[in-house]
Amino acid sequence: MRLILAPMEGVMDYTMRDLLTRIGGYDRCVTEFVRVTREVLPPRVFYRACPELHHGSKTPSGVPVYVQLLGGEVHYMAANAAVVANLGAAGIDINFGCPSKTVNSSDGGSVLLREPERVHAIVRAMRAAVDPAIPVTAKIRLGFHDGSLFEDIALGIVDAGATELCVHARTKQHGYQPPAYWAEIGKVKPKLHIPVIANGEIWSAADARDAQAQSGCVDLMLGRGALSFPDLALSIKAHHNGTPYTPLPWATILPLVINLASDLGQREPRYAAGFVKQWFTYLRRQYPEAETLFQHIKRMKDANHIKAAMMQPTELTGYDDERHG
Numbered sequence: 001m002r003l004i005l006a007p008m009e010g011v012m013d014y015t016m017r018d019l020l021t022r023i024g025g026y027d028r029c030v031t032e033f034v035r036v037t038r039e040v041l042p043p044r045v046f047y048r049a050c051p052e053l054h055h056g057s058k059t060p061s062g063v064p065v066y067v068q069l070l071g072g073e074v075h076y077m078a079a080n081a082a083v084v085a086n087l088g089a090a091g092i093d094i095n096f097g098c099p100s101k102t103v104n105s106s107d108g109g110s111v112l113l114r115e116p117e118r119v120h121a122i123v124r125a126m127r128a129a130v131d132p133a134i135p136v137t138a139k140i141r142l143g144f145h146d147g148s149l150f151e152d153i154a155l156g157i158v159d160a161g162a163t164e165l166c167v168h169a170r171t172k173q174h175g176y177q178p179p180a181y182w183a184e185i186g187k188v189k190p191k192l193h194i195p196v197i198a199n200g201e202i203w204s205a206a207d208a209r210d211a212q213a214q215s216g217c218v219d220l221m222l223g224r225g226a227l228s229f230p231d232l233a234l235s236i237k238a239h240h241n242g243t244p245y246t247p248l249p250w251a252t253i254l255p256l257v258i259n260l261a262s263d264l265g266q267r268e269p270r271y272a273a274g275f276v277k278q279w280f281t282y283l284r285r286q287y288p289e290a291e292t293l294f295q296h297i298k299r300m301k302d303a304n305h306i307k308a309a310m311m312q313p314t315e316l317t318g319y320d321d322e323r324h325g
């Protein structure tokens with residue numbers, strides 16, 4: 001089984017990819033999307049989205065990173081794919097799932113799921129534009145309004161030569177509202193002769209098992225679950241292999257959050273504060289200590305203040321200086 005760390009704009013950047021892949025269990029990452037309009041972007045845009053391109057397109061712990069592109073212009077999607085490929089990307093992923101209004105009004109993301117022919121044309125042109133050795137993968141939802149075009153879209157993506165397909169098991173209309181409809185993937189998967197990756201609402205090893213059973217997919221992609229439960233991938237793999245697993249305690253997680261806040265210190269303080277707080281909104285789902293701390297820091301606008309609050313050896317943080325250094 002392979003576990004893929006989901007692309008998540010504004011939170012799954014290279015610092016978070018590094019942190020989570022160091023903990024382990026991930027076989028691949030995908031960058032936040034790079035928006036493609038009617039231009040061929042300069043390399044610096046791709047290096048910014050994927051600093052790992054400077055290091056063989058791998059995280060420091062050696063996990064390959066694919067670069068994700070989003071856009072609706074066949075020609076420019078292909079031309080930018082060629083640039084990314086020349087920069088040494090381990091793979092190129094195409095975003096056909098983003099529900100954002102700003103993105104959709106600029107003709108990219110899930111809005112394209114209303115037009116299976118254009119999805120096909122984009123995948124085919126991107127596939128043709130890069131070396132066959134470089135994977136070109138697509139990430140879709142079940143559809144835009146409903147799932148009626150799902151099979152057409154998926155078959156078109158396979159026909160266009162995609163290496164793999166990842167399906168977020170919801171329509172754009174569903175947004176992020178639970179549940180995820182894993183069984184819908186299972187209905188179409190037997191017709192698709194490329195690896196299919198199931199995504200959506202996997203928060204635990206039990207969810208992973210259910211997603212696999214209902215979708216018929218062995219491989220899974222983890223997004224919000226990976227942020228709320230940083231060792232989720234290890235836990236899923238342990239359960240898959242029948243090995244007992246004890247999740248990392250808050251005392252192990254908190255220093256990781258503090259280190260992240262330090263790494264972010266070079267960035268604009270407000271941005272860095274927002275980034276750390278966003279991670280807390282996920283962590284508090286798994287750790288009661290994170291909820292308590294979040295209530296304390298949620299109005300802070302400077303990452304250094306948040307860091308100082310996290311380092312106080314009090315009941316608030318559950319962080320005991322003597323025991324954990």
Ligand SMILES: Cc1cc2nc3c(=O)[nH]c(=O)nc-3n(C[C@H](O)[C@H](O)[C@H](O)COP(=O)(O)O)c2cc1C
Nearest residue numbers: 006007008009032033095168200201202222223224
């Ligand atoms: C804050 C946020 C940002 C996201 N950014 C992207 C993105 O850049 N590209 C993409 O394909 N999907 C993006 N997604 C969708 C996720 O990759 C994933 O498909 C979705 O969250 C469902 O998986 P999950 O339930 O495991 O989180 C984003 C989701 C969230 C919540």
